Amino acid sequence: MWKGKRPSLGHIKILGCEVFVRREAQDKLEARSKKCLFVGYPKESFGYLFYKPKDNVVFVARRGVFLEREMISKEDSGSKIDLEEIQESVDEESIVNTNSQQEEVTPAEPNDVSLPIRRTSRVSKPPQFYYGFHIEEDKISDSTLSELDEPANYKEAMASPEAVKWKEAMKSEIQSMYDNQVWNLVDTTTGLKTVGCKWIFKKKTDMDGKVHTYKARLVAKGYTQTHGIGYEETFSPVAKIKSIRIMLAIAAFHDYEIWKMDVKTAFLNGKLTEDVFMAQLEGFENAKYPTRVCKLQKAIYGLKQASRSWNLCFYEKVTQFGFSISEDESYIYVKISGSIVVFLVLYVDEILLIGNDIPTLQSVKDWLGKCFAIKDLEDATYILGIKIFRDRSKRLIGLSQDTYLDKILKRFKMDNSKKGILPLHHGIKISSDLCPKTNDELDKMSRVPYASAIGSIMYAMTCTRLDVSFALSMVSRHHQNPGEGHWTAIKNILKYLRNTKDRFLVYGGEKELRVTGYYDAGWQTDKDDSRSQSGWIFLLNGGAVTWKTLKQDTVADSTCESEYIAACEASKEAIWMKNFIGDLGVVPTVQDPIEIFCDNESAVALTKEPKDHGKSKHINKKYHFGRSKVAEGHVIVKEIRSEDNPADPFTKALAKSKHDKHAWSIRLKDKIKF
Structure with a gap:
């Protein structure tokens, strides 16, 4: 705090580790250093305290070769000496320590001072340290991978300083169970198989990372369920992240309202069709009937079928209100009445409500509030760990993580x-x-x-x-x-x-809502199997909405073939975007064809017509999909310079100037004002 910077801790070493310290007087026939033990730091000078077990002495030296890695890798550190006893017995004033010795580049060993070592009957244990995620400090505990301030179970929650807040959170969860009539207590019978349960504790944070809610979730141990007995179907779609980006890009272009809502205890709305029995909750067992079990009526979190049951329930409610589901995106709902447009995007229990008419949006919100317990967050500023910044005067939306x-x-x-x-x-x-x-x-x-x-x-x-x-x-x-x-x-x-953590992915500023695609390929980028790398990116309203980089399934015989294979994958994405955006009804005319740019002249020519060439006659038929879509008029492939192709960084490592240029071209910007 005094100097305004962190002090260096590079000199800190592991107590008790073995060290090779250079001898003062060297004989050509003897070892140049002696093995000692590191036992501490001198108070009056810079250096280390070393102990020589053979001579039973402690001395000061500035440098040595510390065998810390070897100590960590051993199950037993090998330290047979009580380090605390050694340090207590060190008489600092009796240790010879001269300035001339400290200034030498290669220090000579000072005069040894014999120190009596007091023996102890206490069992010696190696010192305990915390190590980070560096190879040279490789003792890593799995506990460091979790949020240390969130309890792992009920006992930890009750023993934590925030036990009162966790207790209130659990009571709120139990009350939700009672309000939704999730289970009935029934007598257990011989052979009845029950599902266990546990508490999950989380701290909800806002867009700035500040804790605003303590959440306790009761979760069933669904992994113990048996297919055909405890559950049947489990499939449950959610809106794709790329679909959410597309909706935000469209909202920025048309200046739509963007509201957010959370569904409280969403999964508890789904009804069960199977008989599922669960053990009573830890900390909330019924004192009168401690041996009874919970027969579940609703789909509690953790059950195999819980997510599916919730989605079926949500689909039933919103379709009653006049929404229709998008055929190309399973959980984006559309409602169009004349010039009024409303979109409803569902991601598990988070809802984005997007549209151009506030009264209509309010009516949808009121309807959802009658069907489910809704937490209204008004204007969307945060979703799925992504901050949403907006400048409506300029019709800009920026996303940051x-x-x-x-x-x-x-x-x-x-x-x-x-x-x-x-x-x-x-x-x-x-x-x-x-x-x-x-x-x-x-x-x-x-x-x-x-x-x-x-x-x-x-x-x-x-x-x-x-x-x-x-x-x-x-x-x-x-x-x-x-x-x-x-x-x-x-x-x-x-x-x-x-x-670059402050970078924004920005949408807006375009005069026309058009999809533009780019693709590229890196020939034989994988040195292990000689396969190439495909990469593509599509822009909407100026910013990237969908992208991908992947290793190709087969070995390409030439750069032309690798680019042609990449064209196939990019064409598939172009067709999906064309259908999805067209079904939304927000683009005046369906864009046909969609332009895709490539920096390989031969590959562009090959997508237009089948040319008989020795390098292309063996290409698998499935990769001709792109050519077929070009022939049908849905896609057109055009040539572009490599320097202007934003898909280039998806297939190879680039120099900083080129990398930054492409990042800027796809609207990934370091700074932007909102």
Whole structure:
């Protein structure tokens, strides 16, 4: 606080670890250093206290080779000496310590001072430390991957300083169960199979990360259910993230209202058709009938069929009010009456209400309030961990995930890391050559949360941070056997996200609501199996609404073939967008054809007509889908320079100038005023 910066803790070492300290007088036939134990720090000088068990002395030296990794990797640290007893017995004034010795680059060993070691009968235990997610500090606990301030179970909640708030949250949940008549207590019988239950505790935060609600959710242990007995169908669709982005881009263009609502205890609205019995709740057992079980009438959270039951219930209610479901997006509902347009987007229990007529929107809200317990959040500012910023005067909408990124950076101990300039530097090869080759390396990497980090970054990439798509695609291929080099690449992505966490994905400013697509391919980017990389992106109202990067299913024989395969995948997405946006009824004329741009002249020519060429005669028939859609007039493929193709970063690592240029072209901006 005094100096305005964090002090360096690089000199801190693990107590009790073995150290090689250089000898003062060296004989060519003797070892140049002696193995000692690190036991502490001198008070009056800079350096370390070392203990030589053989000579039973403690001395000061400035440097040594500390064997910390070896100590961590051992089940038993090998320390047979009570470190506290040694430190208590060290007489600081008797230790020889001269300034001349401290200034030497390679310190000489000072005069040894014999110190009596007091023996103890106490069992010696290795010191306990907390280690971060670095390979060189590889002792990682799974507990560090969870939110440490949220209880893991009922006992922890009752023992926490916030026990009163958690108790109130549980009472509120129980009251919801009673209000919805979720179960009846019945006598148990021999052979009756019951489903267990547990409490899930979460702190709800606002768009700035501040806690505003303590939530306790009662969840059934649905994984113990048996198919055909406890449940039948389980399929339950939700609105795609890309569909939500498309709706927001349309709302920005037409200046629609965007309201948000949450359905309280949404799953409790679904009715069960099967007989399901559940054990009584921990902490809320019926004192009069402790042996009875709960026969469920409604679909409680955690049951296999809970999500499906809720969606069927919601579909029934909204269709009664005149909404129709989109054929190309399972949970976007449309209601059009003359010039009045209303859209209802459902994502589990979160609802976006979008439209151009406030009285009509209010009537929809009132209807939903009669059907379900609704929490009205008015204008949408936050959904699914995404902040929504809006400037209606300029018809702009910006999406940001800075709060979510702060959370994952803190989770993986990268919140104070250096800031990266690129997610993947040009020239770095991510392949199986980086996989562990020894048992020590395997053991070290087994304690690294590699898959967890990929999943956390993937959600950001799926929502708004498309600029890390290619880097994430490359590192995710090795999640089953990652090496130190792979983990370094993951940390580089996190460093880049820390540097660019304030970026917005912006929609608006266009004079026409048109879909424009771009695709590209990187030839044989995967060095392990020589397969190429496809990448495509589609823009609407100036900003990216859908994108993807993936490894191709087959080995391409040429750059032309790899680009042609990518054209097939991009054409499929173009057709879906054409149908989906057309069904919404908000575009005056259905866009036909949709323009897709590519930077390979041969591939463009191949999509227009089948040319007999030795490099293309073996191409699988399924990849001719793009050509068929071009022939039908639904898609047209045009050529563009590679420098102007925003799909280029989806297939290869680029230099910073090119990477930033493409990010700007798809409206992924560092700063924007709202």
